Amino acid sequence: LEAQDFVHLEALLEPLHAADIADMLEQIDYKDRRALVVFWRGGIDGDILSELDEGLREEVIGFLEPEELAGAVRGLETDDVVDLLEDLEGPQKEAILVALEDADRVAVQQALSYPEESAGRLMQREVVIAPEHWNVGQAIDHLRAQNDLPEEFYHVILVDPRFKPTGYVTLGKLLGAPRAVKLRDLTEESFMTVRVTQPEEDVAYAFNQYHLISAPVVDENDRLVGVITIDDAMVVLDEGHEEDILRLAGVGETSLSDKVFETTKARFPWLFVNLITAILASLVIAQFEALIAQLVALAVLMPIVASMGGNAGTQALTVAVRALATKDLTSSNFWRVIRREALVGLANGLVFAVVMGLVGYFWFGNALLGVVIASAMVINLVVAGLAGIFVPVSLDKMGVDPALASGAFVTTVTDVVGFFAFLGLAAWVLI
Amino acid sequence: LEAQDFVHLEALLEPLHAADIADMLEQIDYKDRRALVVFWRGGIDGDILSELDEGLREEVIGFLEPEELAGAVRGLETDDVVDLLEDLEGPQKEAILVALEDADRVAVQQALSYPEESAGRLMQREVVIAPEHWNVGQAIDHLRAQNDLPEEFYHVILVDPRFKPTGYVTLGKLLGAPRAVKLRDLTEESFMTVRVTQPEEDVAYAFNQYHLISAPVVDENDRLVGVITIDDAMVVLDEGHEEDILRLAGVGETSLSDKVFETTKARFPWLFVNLITAILASLVIAQFEALIAQLVALAVLMPIVASMGGNAGTQALTVAVRALATKDLTSSNFWRVIRREALVGLANGLVFAVVMGLVGYFWFGNALLGVVIASAMVINLVVAGLAGIFVPVSLDKMGVDPALASGAFVTTVTDVVGFFAFLGLAAWVLI
Structure with missing residues (x-):
């Protein structure tokens, strides 16, 4: 970095996981961090920003031009964009919102309308559903015909005509069962829904207690609005523990990168x-x-x-x-x-x-x-x-x-x- | 319970989740607990035993006859059986081992041969694999032809001819892709393997850091021997945090039900x-x-x-x-x-x-x-x-x-x- 050896730097950073690059940015000091981010603008993508400690995120985002920032977040899922926007204000927030596609922008703004640290902020809005009367064959054909399936999903959620979730089927069961079997005969006992306003710690507790993998989120009319997956719950659980430990020691929310x-x-x-x-x-x-x-x-x-x-x-x-x-x-x-x-x-x-x-x-x-x-x-x-x-x-x-x-x-x-x-x-x- | 109203009790307990029944057993006192377990023998299944606090597990198992115990564990996955056996000795351990099917018994004994708190103890041995040269259609047909798929799985693991895992494909991607696409063109970037002897906290750290959903476990020759899923990692993470909090306060491994x-x-x-x-x-x-x-x-x-x-x-x-x-x-x-x-x-x-x-x-x-x-x-x-x-x-x-x-x-x-x-x-x- 000292020698401004850009090609060499890129070769070093390229193969690293976003989480590791974020950790590295947290460990170097302000001057090196600024130099690196300014130097490696193209490489700072949305994933790295998501992984960054909240205290540093604002600083790093400040090094980027609005257009670069917009480019970086374009590839993120809506729940990650929400997580980024929560701590931002003014022109940076605007730049990100403008950069999003219309549908995503509406989704993000809707999510931001839910209370902080609620299930609504945590959930992703991309859900995979099927009417409850379908059979396995219909569901598989329907899934194979779609071309915008979410990055990660583990269940097909069954909904009634009013869009109320009534059960879910794991993809494993779906793949293993004969085509004629009714979806409702394959549903999991673990099925439970989460209300959109529920505090995120309660959600994490439920995932931990009942070994959930994903849980549909419903609004006040019991209509399906999104889904929370175990990896999000794991992050909440982890942060909650961290907070408890620090609070017990009389240290507020802090991190090593605070001034x-x-x-x-x-x-x-x-x-x-x-x-x-x-x-x-x-x-x-x-x-x-x-x-x-x-x-x-x-x-x-x-x-x-x-x-x-x-x-x-x-x-x-x-x-x-x-x-x-x-x-x-x-x-x-x-x-x-x-x-x-x-x-x-x-x-x-x-x-x-x-x-x-x-x-x-x-x-x-x-x-x-x-x-x-x-x-x-x-x-x-x-x-x-x-x-x-x-x-x-x-x-x-x-x-x-x-x-x-x-x-x-x-x-x-x-x-x-x-x-x-x-x-x-x-x-x-x-x- | 006082009135020995068995039918009423059963009606109350039946709809509860195993985790909640275990919590209830932890909260009542010794006398009530013994009365309830002896009374409701048939209802104490393997899931409840798995959920019980380790301190109480031995006590509750002691209330059961060896045959009842054997019946209870027969329905469990091998990794849960391993978890139960770790704390048991003598006739109870024997009774459980004898009750298992031959293949499961070998699997459990093999798992017990790995060091305590290692990936080998944590993993489940049921894996879903496909040769790396297959395409989507072959994999789907193969899965649909099998009738002993694991309860929960999220990836198809690709293996080379020496049984070394080389990547994995999510079930969602598998369902969404055309039949002719090669599996190796759908693999996830997040893929990483865990060695069977690795400490479980390191595994949990990797799941948390890299947002893994599952990770194949390999032996010293890099051959696939099992898979660890995120729900297991979440439990380890949770227990590790708990231990850290208690250790910081100078309290050893304890629980509320200790004497x-x-x-x-x-x-x-x-x-x-x-x-x-x-x-x-x-x-x-x-x-x-x-x-x-x-x-x-x-x-x-x-x-x-x-x-x-x-x-x-x-x-x-x-x-x-x-x-x-x-x-x-x-x-x-x-x-x-x-x-x-x-x-x-x-x-x-x-x-x-x-x-x-x-x-x-x-x-x-x-x-x-x-x-x-x-x-x-x-x-x-x-x-x-x-x-x-x-x-x-x-x-x-x-x-x-x-x-x-x-x-x-x-x-x-x-x-x-x-x-x-x-x-x-x-x-x-x-x-």
Whole structure:
């Protein structure tokens, strides 16, 4: 690239998959990226743009002239064009829309009219259908006569005269069955439809739970408007997981290619919440200043109790947040899970109480100090287990994403309870 | 169930999907579960057993007689049988193997001979093939003449005379093309093969990255031995994510249906590591006992610095662990990411330094104390950002799963640095 060796570069990039080229663009820095895109204009096609991280997509699109951009997207399926357009505005969006064929433009604009992250945005509008009364032979002849079949399809969807989907037949079954067999006798048990306004995470959950390959999408009148395939659901599932992991760690939607300022901004809120939490905990400690001045060993040992509680709480809440996400934690097993967490907290609390009691005794030669830290440890680990379940479940009931907010609440509880139990017991027993 | 109303129960359960019945079995308690399974023996089929959480599967299988078990698995595809057998031993395993048809038994035993969590365990052995020189008409006639096509297949795999896969054709293309067209002119660009010994996560990554629907599996001689489909890859991807989330929180492989003892055991190691970390941090504090006795405000404020560092470190390390898992963090952008993390730490550090400096000053009326906590905050947030990247990348290089072990190391660094910077600066400036 340095040497502007265009022919050589093309030979290197040509055989790569669009996803790999996109990954490479994400990994090089801004200057190299601009040089490469400007240099290799012709090669940046719609597939590469689709694969690019959303944060970078706008930047790369900005390097392209409107006509180049239009050329690049012309080869894409409508659902991929929708995905691209979602993040664009102004002249670039216009350029893409103008470049599309009339039918595609209408389809894309229709898709953009559905709510963000809904099934309507995810689906492709190209469907393969057959009247439900047809037999295998009719369906095969009909398919073979068409010349604009979608790139990828796995089922023939049966529709009634009102265009309502009533079942589907896999292409494998269609190929394997005698010509006279009725299509409706070959339909799959797994058949289910998705409403166009349904959130995309619900769709991904259904694909995962029921092992679907494709699902017809219907509008409010139950009429077929499109189809969602497993590869789209897989992307949603993957992104949802990614979001959950990042949210649990208090990182907003970020990616490695974000700039310093964006990253700082994304991480700031969580750190700020944590600061409030930490100051709350400090206020508890401040109540015991006189005590600590008398026995500095307390200051040395107190972070241990809080830290163990914080960790046990994080363990319990992570399990709870995941169980909520996979719908494994419901009202029917809630109390059983609560009881289990309390017992787990008690069991681990007792083990660590013995360990810390001994540490406290041998380190500071004070048996009572050992008893105090041991008791505080048991209390805090039980509270951590309970808070780890109650907090996410309550947030979920209130409609707040438990992955996003649970951590802060649970840590507040374990810090405050940890310091209070330890220093409070110390004030009571030791003085 | 209480009333042992068998007919009513059957009417309730019959229409449910196997996955939903399995979820329900997971949510009721042991007693109800045993009663239900014993009562509804005939209804527990192979699909329900496949869907059950691994922890419960053994329990539920234990309620069934060997013959019932054998009947249940007879209807499953070989890859699902393999999945069931992996966790079983002794008479139950024997009963299932004996129940299988000879050809299936050989297939299952062959699959079990591949390493755990490899492509060989994941694949199904039923493949649909055609010689590469055939045309569309020959392939269609051949498929229509067969009567044991697999339940689900999406491609016809082309093989050369040595049974080496050389490409594949989607069923949609096959149905849409004229009979005289050569199969090899219809093959997909996305074609790639998987080696039978490849780890299943690598396979799932490839499906996700290259939007594969199915991939032929080959042995060490490049001969076709099976095929992996996207629904299997989706399950692996889903489980891998789940594991990553739980590992990041220091929870081993667990599920809601684990017993108290198992859960306690699974969470203990991480808490133990955290205890060592916390004691290390306490040893740092212990070096400054005399100082704290003089100025108890230090004991009140010191957890804030450590806690902020811990959080910032967790944010950075989570982003790094994810980027490593998705292969977005490589040697080509490592130093750029490091620089960014240091700058983000510096930026957030400066903001919080100002806030905490003011808090320290107004709370304790001590301007120098404000300067000390502000400086310690900046130091610890920069160190947190650096440790958050260096630790997971180093663990990854050493072949240790960064999701599992990074948290403990990063927290140790931020605790030790946090306390040392704060108390050390205080000793230097204030006394």
